[in-house]
Amino acid sequence: KAGVTQTPRYLIKTRGQQVTLSCSPISGHRSVSWYQQTPGQGLQFLFEYFSETQRNKGNFPGRFSGRQFSNSRSEMNVSTLELGDSALYLCASSLVPGSSTDTQYFGPGTRLTVL
Amino acid sequence: AQSVTQLGSHVSVSEGALVLLRCNYSSSVPPYLFWYVQYPNQGLQLLLKYTTGATLVKGINGFEAEFKKSETSFHLTKPSAHMSDAAEYFCAVTDNTDKLIFGTGTRLQVFP
Numbered sequence: 001k002a003g004v005t006q007t008p009r010y011l012i013k014t015r016g017q018q019v020t021l022s023c024s025p026i027s028g029h030r031s032v033s034w035y036q037q038t039p040g041q042g043l044q045f046l047f048e049y050f051s052e053t054q055r056n057k058g059n060f061p062g063r064f065s066g067r068q069f070s071n072s073r074s075e076m077n078v079s080t081l082e083l084g085d086s087a088l089y090l091c092a093s094s095l096v097p098g099s100s101t102d103t104q105y106f107g108p109g110t111r112l113t114v115l
Numbered sequence: 116a117q118s119v120t121q122l123g124s125h126v127s128v129s130e131g132a133l134v135l136l137r138c139n140y141s142s143s144v145p146p147y148l149f150w151y152v153q154y155p156n157q158g159l160q161l162l163l164k165y166t167t168g169a170t171l172v173k174g175i176n177g178f179e180a181e182f183k184k185s186e187t188s189f190h191l192t193k194p195s196a197h198m199s200d201a202a203e204y205f206c207a208v209t210d211n212t213d214k215l216i217f218g219t220g221t222r223l224q225v226f227p
Contacts, residue, residue, distance in 0.1 A: 004158070033214065043205065043217040056214050090158055097213045104215060106151070106158035 002027065004093050004107035012113045018079040021110045025072050025093030031055075032074040033104060034066060037088040046089075049074055050097055078112075086114045117142045117210040121218035129226050134193040136221045138180075138206030141187065147209040148189045150180055153220075154202045162204075165189060176200070201225045 005024045013019050025032050033056075034046040045058040049068035066076040072093075078085055088111050092104035122137040140146055147166050151159040163174025170182040180191045189206060206218040 035215070042219050043207075043215075045214040045216070048214060058214070092159075092215075102213070103149075103161055103164060105161065108156075108158045 004091055004105055006089075006091050006107040006110050008110060009108065010111045010113075012115065013081050014115050015081055015083060017081050018077060019081060019112060020075055020077045021089055021091075021112070023074045023076075023091030023093075023107060025074070025091075026105055029093035029095055029105075030072050031094045031097045031102075032068055032072065033092045033094075034074070034076050035090045035092065036060075037090060037109070038086070043090075046076065048097065055097060081114045083114050085112065087112060117144075117146065117208045117216050119206050119208050119216055119218035121204075121206050121221050123221055124219065125222050125224065127224040127226060128196045130198055131195050134178075134191070134196045134200065134223065136191040136204050136206075136223065138189045138191065138218060139187055140189060140206075140208045142208060142210075144210075148180075148182060149207040149209075149215065150174065150178070150189075150191050151205045151207060151217075152202045153205065159205065162191070196223075196225045198225050198227065 007022045031050045033048040037043045048056040052068045063079045068074045088109045090109045091107045094102045094104045118141045120139045149164045150162040163172045165172045165182045173179045178193045203220045203222045207215045
């Protein structure tokens with residue numbers, strides 16, 4: 001079974017631009033979560049989608065948004081990029097949230113560099 | 116609110132030596148606890164998790180962790196380190212909304 005895939009793997013943007021990252025979950029998984037990883041702040045939760053609805057949201061500004069499609073694939077968008085948005089963005093999928101057996105499986109990440 | 120503390124941002128061991136990576140959690144509800152490993156330029160890979168039941172959890176690659184409620188700890192151990200174990204290790208807890216709350220990570224170095 002294929003794992004979580006993320007595209008693109010690497011991205012370079014300039015300040016003020018916007019970017020869209022894509023995540024395809026493991027087949028059959030319906031929940032997708034996004035995390036930001038930076039050297040300074042570590043791993044921080046962005047948001048979670050389940051059945052095309054945002055179920056959870058972390059403490060990030062409104063410039064960060066996401067959505068989930070009917071096939072469970074998810075995208076996240078960052079508008080008006082800032083230098084501090086440079087990070088590894090990780091996507092994780094799980095079968096169904098809220099279950100004691102629920103485990104999040106991570107993709108390889110998208111490395112975003114903002115110049 | 117739930118939180119995780121990983122003691123020691125860097126741990127160095129010799130090949131064949133015991134690996135001990137420390138994790139303490141703070142939780143107001145029974146926690147679900149996880150250990151993930153991250154190799155350079157890769158995502159996170161689940162090593163093991165504790166949900167309920169047996170407090171000694173065995174994971175992949177010979178790692179195990181013991182949930183100690185009285186000490187609010189979930190330390191990761193491996194009896195004999197291998198060069199391939201060199202990576203960054205993250206302890207995590209889920210809060211009552213199921214999102215993962217990560218510790219700051221411990222980088223493990225293994226010397227020959």
